[in-house]
Each structure stands twice: as structure tokens, then as C-alpha cells.
Amino acid sequence: MIKSSRRAPFRTVAEKMEILAEYEAAPRGAKGEVARRHNLGSSTIGRWAYARDHDEFGPGLKGNRSRYGRSAMTPNRQSAEIAKLRRELAKAQADREVLNAALESMGKAHALLEKLAESAEPEPLNDSFGTTQSPNSSPPE
Known part of the structure; x- marks a missing residue:
């Protein structure tokens, strides 16, 4: 050629x-x-x-x-940029919803564990003499 x-x-x-x-x-x-x-x-x-x-x-x-x-920016380039930003926004919103649900679940689990801890009574301590004492009392002298 x-x-x-x-x-x-x-x-x-x-x-x-x-x-x-x-x-x-x-x-x-x-x-x-x-x-x-x-x-x-x-x-x-x-x-x-x-x-x-x-x-x-x-x-x-x-x-x-x-x-x-x-x-x-040209109109076609601007449209492509807008579409890309909309996809990123939708992904970020979906991620935020998942994180909010996880945070709500963690809050409920924390509240449940606090209630369980409050309702549980401490077991009395046994000393070497066979007597029981409360955890806040001092040992006999």
C-alpha cells in the first residue's frame, strides 16, 4: 500500500x-x-x-x-460520571443499612446481657471452716 x-x-x-x-x-x-x-x-x-x-x-x-x-465536561462524559456516582451512592446506602441493622442487633444483645447480669445472684463463698459468707464480708479473724 x-x-x-x-x-x-x-x-x-x-x-x-x-x-x-x-x-x-x-x-x-x-x-x-x-x-x-x-x-x-x-x-x-x-x-x-x-x-x-x-x-x-x-x-x-x-x-x-x-x-x-x-x-x-461534555454532556456524554457528565452523564457517565452521574451514573457512576449514582451507583456508588446506592452501594453506600446499602452498606449503611447493613451497618445500622448490625448496630441495632448489637445494642439489643448488650441490653439482654446487662439484664442477665443483673438478675444473676452471686453464689455464697465457702471458707475452709464450712461456713458460708457473702462476697462482701471480711473473713473471720
Whole structure:
């Protein structure tokens, strides 16, 4: 295969976004016609869509990411981020419910053990002489 010496024309981010919007709005059978009209391959359009969705087209004129701060999110990237955060929130809420149930069970078990400890009477101590004495009394002298 012979490579062409002709370079692809430079396109700004705005032009790329316009072509992507036109390509995505085209019906299923007309997408190839849009790509041919702009002299593009489907892989190029795919790379542009990936870059757009992964926030690689920043606010700069040439499409480079901003070095300082976060660049603006595209709608598709923002939707993906929202979906991810909703999944994380649902998981955290489920974990919290499990922990609350476990904490409630532990509280009930603690209360039951306290009642058992209060109701249990200490057994009297036997000394070596065969007499019984309470645990609080002192031994005979």
C-alpha cells in the first residue's frame, strides 16, 4: 500500500464537534456518506468521539487540556460520571443499612446481657471452716 504524501487538513475542535454531531444525527445508512463527504474514516470519527466523551478536548483553541484546573465536561462524559456516582451512592446506602441493622442487633444483645447480669445472684463463698459468707464480708479473724 502506498502512503499518500497529502496531510489531513487541520480541523479545530469546533469543526470536529460539528462533524461528530452531523455523523451521530445521521440515520444508520447515511453515516458512511457523512464520513466520505468530510474525507474521514470511521476510526477517525471514533477517536474524536472517544476524545469528546473522555474530556480530552479541553477549553483551549487547539483542543489541548487545560494545565490548570478542570476543563469543562461534555454532556456524554457528565452523564457517565452521574451514573457512576449514582451507583456508588446506592452501594453506600446499602452498606449503611447493613451497618445500622448490625448496630441495632448489637445494642439489643448488650441490653439482654446487662439484664442477665443483673438478675444473676452471686453464689455464697465457702471458707475452709464450712461456713458460708457473702462476697462482701471480711473473713473471720
